Amino acid sequence: MPHQARPDQILRLNLGGNEANVDLEIVDIRRRLSSDVPDVLVDLAEIASYVYCADQAVSRGGEGVTAYGGRWRRRFSFHVPVRLPSFWRRQNVCEALQKTLSLLSEDTYEFRFTRGVDAVPMQHYLRFGESDSAEQEIDEVMLFSGGVDSLAGSIQEAVLAKHRVALVSHRSNPKISKRQKQLVEGLHAVCGQQRPLHVPVWVHQRGSRAREYTQRTPIRLSRSYRGPRVWLEAI
Numbered sequence: 001m002p003h004q005a006r007p008d009q010i011l012r013l014n015l016g017g018n019e020a021n022v023d024l025e026i027v028d029i030r031r032r033l034s035s036d037v038p039d040v041l042v043d044l045a046e047i048a049s050y051v052y053c054a055d056q057a058v059s060r061g062g063e064g065v066t067a068y069g070g071r072w073r074r075r076f077s078f079h080v081p082v083r084l085p086s087f088w089r090r091q092n093v094c095e096a097l098q099k100t101l102s103l104l105s106e107d108t109y110e111f112r113f114t115r116g117v118d119a120v121p122m123q124h125y126l127r128f129g130e131s132d133s134a135e136q137e138i139d140e141v142m143l144f145s146g147g148v149d150s151l152a153g154s155i156q157e158a159v160l161a162k163h164r165v166a167l168v169s170h171r172s173n174p175k176i177s178k179r180q181k182q183l184v185e186g187l188h189a190v191c192g193q194q195r196p197l198h199v200p201v202w203v204h205q206r207g208s209r210a211r212e213y214t215q216r217t218p219i220r221l222s223r224s225y226r227g228p229r230v231w232l233e234a235i
Contacts, residue, residue, distance in 0.1 A: 011053075013053055017120075022049055022203070023202065023204045024046070025202040026125050027171075029126050040083075040087055045122075045125070047097075050078060051078070055105065059071065073108070074107045075107065075109075076107060076109050080113055081114050081115065081116030083116055083119050088113040138164050139157075144183075145170070145176075145180075146176055146180040159187070159191060162194065164194055165197070166198075167198050171201060184198045
């Protein structure tokens with residue numbers, strides 16, 4: 001843990017064990033699709049969950065967000081136990097992760113990876129669908145937010161190109177989830193037997209109240225960093 005960190009700058013996140021305070025749930029997944037998931041992908045899902053919870057927990061400045069004030073850009077330092085620390089410590093891998101997140105959020109990210117103890121199995125995060133009898137191979141996996149861009153892409157792949165598609169949605173709130181479900185039902189109605197598989201994903205930090213709701217890629221860039229520094233420790 002960096003010595004500069006004050007106690008009020010540390011957010012402890014844990015997906016497993018007796019002190020778990022983060023929930024990750026992947027809904028309606030098919031058993032065949034979940035078999036033999038590589039450790040690197042389980043690590044990635046957990047890292048993404050921690051990043052999401054941190055993003056919601058640290059404000060960009062409240063009402064001043066529309067003015068792109070000094071608190072808009074944040075700096076995060078993550079300490080994460082993983083199954084494959086040697087992979088995540090590779091310079092090219094770590095830099096790609098940091099640059100991708102920085103591009104999407106306009107924040108600054110640092111990562112320190114350690115070997116996890118008593119890692120949570122992938123099956124712990126899965127809620128299987130009721131039936132696997134009509135199981136099919138998947139041609140495309142697509143993000144499906146319920147917005148016009150993701151809907152257009154889904155129509156292109158599932159309806160026009162007739163590909164077997166899995167649509168992955170983040171279930172951020174009931175209103176958005178309802179819209180996503182309605183759109184997927186509309187796709188099912190026009191796709192016949194080859195209906196898209198919808199996989200909602202839910203991530204939540206227990207006992208916390210979100211302080212930041214933007215969750216979007218900022219449209220303005222800055223040459224300097226003036227935001228708060230926050231360290232996060234996944235234990």
